[in-house]
Amino acid sequence: MLIVKKFGGSSVADKERIFNVAKRCIEDYSKGHDIVVVLSAMGKSTDELIAKAKDMNPNAPKREMDMLLTTGEQVSVALMAMAMDVLGVPAVSLNAFQVAMHTTSAYMNSRLKRIDSERIRNELEARKIVIITGFQGINKFDDYTTLGRGGSDTTAVALAAALNADACEIYTDVEGVYTADPRVVPNARKMKEITYDEMLELATLGAKVLHNRSVELAKKYGVQLVVRSSLNTAEGTIVKEDVKVEKMLVSGVAADKNTARISLIGLKDEPGIAFKIFNLLAKKNINVDIILQSIGRDNTKDISFTVAQDAVDEAIMVLEDNKNSITAQKIDVNKKVAKVSVVGAGMMSNAGVAAKMFEALFDCGVNIHMISTSEIRVTVLINEEFVDKATRAVHDAFMLEE
């Protein structure tokens, strides 16, 4: 079997953990499997490099940011190869140039286009464990690019697809995908299986187990993923196209505190205003989540929407700068909000899910500010202080612990 294993930054944060990961990989290698390991940068080292860059130049050129950041994973893979050598197993580390990992041209948020598999295959044939830098690629200019946050997951999935791997294991600090955050909902249950679409909705909603883009890619190439713990050998959660087990109405509840609501009050009720607003934000690469438009006083309208917390200051700045052209009388912000969502493929053929969720929230006295739905998801925006209570209430309502 050819197995791709991905370990995040916390799994390789120090010597002890690196050896721990090395031993895990060697276990499968010793059974005769071919092992490809994808690593992130050690612990907080990417954040440290970013801080160094910001100190040098608050608006550092993105090309040079990528040149800087890619060193992080290269350190991880080299040290991992050294650890495996101590343990008596032949290993070789490869960076994006050596693989090679071809991406689109954009820096800091690139997308993988094509992976050359020749070198990896040659090294595997020589019975080496191949350790590859996650998160990074090279573009047509022969420059380093990075894939954005969570990019190492994407690297692993893309490698699994390119190599036609038999398994793609994503190791994290949790045992798998849960019906809710176990720290908030003590009786949350680890799911055995989940569909790509459900995982996508959960990932977007802050479940933080797998990065969205990696799940999209897995879905596109039919790469079956296993999310499991790097700390123990528990079975983990399988992410795949079609879940064979009895379909639950709802498979999980996700909460996301990293959200802020912005309201534009007293907008002129004329065509093109909404376009202007969201175009301004899109140009700054600010992702908008839930949008709500309502009728205001005196022939005006109000538009509210949510953005991630770290984007809110920039959003406010661009909106204030263009306050006149977007005809806003007032711009209002609330950072003390959170999203709670229920996700489930079973929802599609079942109308009562949203109502049941709203009922659960009403029963525990939580007011809903905004609502957004997709085919397999219902999301509500509530006050941040109620988020844990709301998550537990919704989890209970759908009896997810069973």
Added chain:
Amino acid sequence: MLIVKKFGGSSVADKERIFNVAKRCIEDYSKGHDIVVVLSAMGKSTDELIAKAKDMNPNAPKREMDMLLTTGEQVSVALMAMAMDVLGVPAVSLNAFQVAMHTTSAYMNSRLKRIDSERIRNELEARKIVIITGFQGINKFDDYTTLGRGGSDTTAVALAAALNADACEIYTDVEGVYTADPRVVPNARKMKEITYDEMLELATLGAKVLHNRSVELAKKYGVQLVVRSSLNTAEGTIVKEDVKVEKMLVSGVAADKNTARISLIGLKDEPGIAFKIFNLLAKKNINVDIILQSIGRDNTKDISFTVAQDAVDEAIMVLEDNKNSITAQKIDVNKKVAKVSVVGAGMMSNAGVAAKMFEALFDCGVNIHMISTSEIRVTVLINEEFVDKATRAVHDAFMLEE
């Protein structure tokens, strides 16, 4: 003009120094020159990476060491490009893959074979300052290699040769090449010019201004070097083939405390013993400097030689392990020795240099243990405690301050 400028690790050790170097480069850039900058890793970062590796694996595979170490220069060049961007000058950083810098296959002590100049030329044509990682290369397996200590000097010289540069400036923390170490000999004089051969002898002897291999390369390709300070704009020393100024008998005095004497006592007086000894050391990559063979008691002979301090333990180990086969009755070590050398192209046609040096040492009461000479150099081994006194005495004897 196309100018290659090389700055060592201490010149880019922190933000302030990086900006300092950036400004210096921009000064020449603003005059219309094309600028190629070669950088080492920041401050002690290479040593820190080595320590990390040793902690992981005391016998880390050399290939992986190079994979690890090359990240150091990549960080430097990216941060430098960010600094230049702040200062409003377009710059681009390139690593060994991007250039590309082709080397021999050996890891950790590779030699440059060929440099592709196309990308550099394109970036220069776009009026960018091109910032290149020193010390590193790639071999035919598409693996990173490093050029050994002082490798960034070599990178700069090789680039100057490949690009047919008009000047190659090596920036250090001293103002140039002196007739002796100014900290020891207060009236030491900065030389305006020095030949490659003199510089080679001085480099080997611990003058530490330029790495040997880079001088060899400069000589081979006729690249004229300027050694100058990164801290001020003083003129520096030109290193070239033929020095036009009046030839001094002796151009400089060098001292090297990084030396130890090993004596093998009571060796059998039979053919092949010396070969055996130095072959054992060569296999361990231990460089032997001065060698002295003398007749011992009872039909035996003694062989003494010097090695660098950091090689002495390994040398003793391999010799003790083979004590019987090399027929040594006793192995004796003295770490408290130092070398003092006089160097000068003028020596070749002048017989009295060695005698004059010995006289100066005798006059100040310094005993000579061993002597070694080349066409343009006389070296003596003395007790370490006398090294400063001896250096000053020899410097005075040749009136180098004039």
